Amino acid sequence: MDNYKFTLLYVTFMKKRTIIKICIGLFSLLLISFVVLVMHINSVTKKNTTENINQRQLSRIDFKVHVDSTEANKIKNYVASLDGVDGTHFNIPEGIFTYSYKMNKQNSKVVFEKVMQLGNYDAHIFTISAADAQAMGGCPMKINDHSFSAYLTAYVTKFLN
């Protein structure tokens, strides 16, 4: 009888140990997965952060009179050569000129004045009201800030940085 009790106790003990081992194994796996996820998020967000060091702005100049292709190219090439400007496009049929630039290096008013010195064109900087800008935000493709991944990414990024 004592032998039977001992065996029963032993079996129960072994079962518990097995369950504990399985639990430890699963927990370790979960922990490893979480660490890998954190490292992945860190590497991904780190890459993106480096691209966002220099905030960029897009500006537009509207020409009221027709600008021919030679003149348009002159304006485009001149603005493209300015420090901090990294993109230009002249829509000749519509008389719309856009350019993108790093805000810490260039200023739309300065660029506009320089363009005007090229030919004193009948043109103006495209603007909208501050209220509209505030109401509409600025980026049609926005981050889903209410998703679980967004919360986790934000938390991990904050924690690691």
Add this chain to the structure above:
Amino acid sequence: MKKNIFLLGACFVAMTLTISSCKKKDDGPAAMTVTPQPKPTLYERVGGTTMTADPNNTGQMIEKGRLTLRSVVDSSINVIAADGQLAKYFPVLFAELGENPKNTSGLTALSKNFTDFMCVATGSKTYLYTGLSMTETHDPARNSRMGMKANSADFDKFVGDIGTGLAKNGVTAANNKQLVDDLVALLYTTEEAIVQDK
């Protein structure tokens, strides 16, 4: 004696196996097993994961594939911004608050999100797109930043402007028709979600 015969036999079998494994397989095409090469993804075709210096960020490295797509995205944003037909969708991209200059355009965010989206859509495993779905993004009811519902004609114009952005980066139908066609086809897979003014 028996042991020697056994050793001799073992050596013979080993040699036969070695020679037969080295034998050139010239049994003709029908007998050849051809392992099909995996088709390169669009991301690989535009540069892939090879690292290169990032021209926009001194001292930083960037994957060639992402650099190509980012250049196309940035060029295309300029083209779209100058397109009178599409400007109505995101006027704030060009906003200037003259007396209180600050970045209101969200250009950096748009460029990053659009580039992330293109990286993932073309097959990159390195980057994540954490933005809203295409349907949510282009629904003014669910995304206040979207001015109005897009229609089919404007979507076609949008794809055309991306084509101009590609051309600004040296990729045209004349020099790489397959790539242009594949990218255009990829963009059209989003049409159903983006065009909501039907």
